[in-house]
Amino acid sequence: MALALSGPSQADAAGMRLLGRYDGNGRGVEIGVDAVRMAIPLDARACHGRRGRATLYLRGLRADEGPHPGYRVLLVRRGTRAPGQQVGEFNFYGIGPGVRRDASFELEPKLLANRQGPCVVRLLLQAAGPVEKAGRAAMDSIEIWRE
Secondary structure, eight states, X not given: OOOEEESSOSTTSTTOEEEEEEOTTTTOEEEOSSOEEEEEEOOHHHHHSOOOOEEEEEEEEEEOSSOOOOEEEEEXXXXXXXXXXXXXXXXXXXXXXXXXXXEEEEEOGGGTOOOSSSOEEEEEEEESSOXXXXXXXXXXXXXXXXX
């Protein structure tokens, strides 16, 4: 579960296809004390078609100067009581006012397989440490791409 911080993403390079995106209706995604749940509808071929490598991108991570815990990214299966399968962690080290970064995590192709219901990925962003005095943080969007 490696964290890859980078400048502009290479996801839109030749050979990659956007499967789904969540951006809070253009407002971005606020991250804070409470866990953030989201459902990202995917292109139907993502769940039923070819199983190439998939990548989850967190675009435009930003934070104020306050303290920030690390966060876990979990993939949650529909209808299960399990907390979810962790796909990665990210933090705000080196990110302050005016700085934006991206993070990416490789997803196992089987994690997107869904033979029941609509093709949707359910994610949970959850603090990995104390958050009592956490500053404000957000990201522009969460995207899933496939080779």
